[in-house]
Amino acid sequence: MANNWTDVSAFDDVPEEDVLGVETAGKDVALYNVEGQVYATDNICTHGHARLCDGFLEGFEIECPLHQGKFDIRDGRPTCQPVTEAVRSYPVKIENGRVFVDLG
Template sequence: MTYVKVCKLAEVPEDGALGVEVDDTPVAIARSGDEVFAVNDICSHAEVSLSEGEIYNGTIECWLHGSCFDLRTGKPTNPPATQPVATYKVKVEDGDVYVSLGSED
């Protein structure tokens, strides 16, 4: 599995998200408590950037219509979204965040 360095952990707001690109794929790097997650940055409902939304209770909320997605599974937790967003493997080493675009199962 190939991991790509995407940012410094310090660049990702606590209980917030940062939008990055990995091989032309938009990715939202999200911090929820002490955990770091990576999900596709495009809402499956309205095609807007999820990294501009709020992070709470292990979810990321789309700022446009309020759909929330589980940061672990990518599944929507409330409407209007009905389709999940992709999740990606993420690791933090020496203060750097790395992402692999291989989908998590």
């Protein structure tokens, strides 16, 4: 399966140790910048229909603003109740100061 790399943001627009919500190719994606590495997941919590970009990022965990469930931003897996279903994560690459996400 071919990669579907989509240019979603300038690297400098993704705040350090924080999260940025972007809409691209019909998807709502959250971008996280932790220790200089960018990660990407769907931006909608799998437990309650809340935007993860409105949550609180601590280390590699994003906390949903609605019910305080948490996900590991590296692979989308839930790390605390009430979340039980993983959020989709996406491969990321940085080229020429731009963030590309494989939405395929």
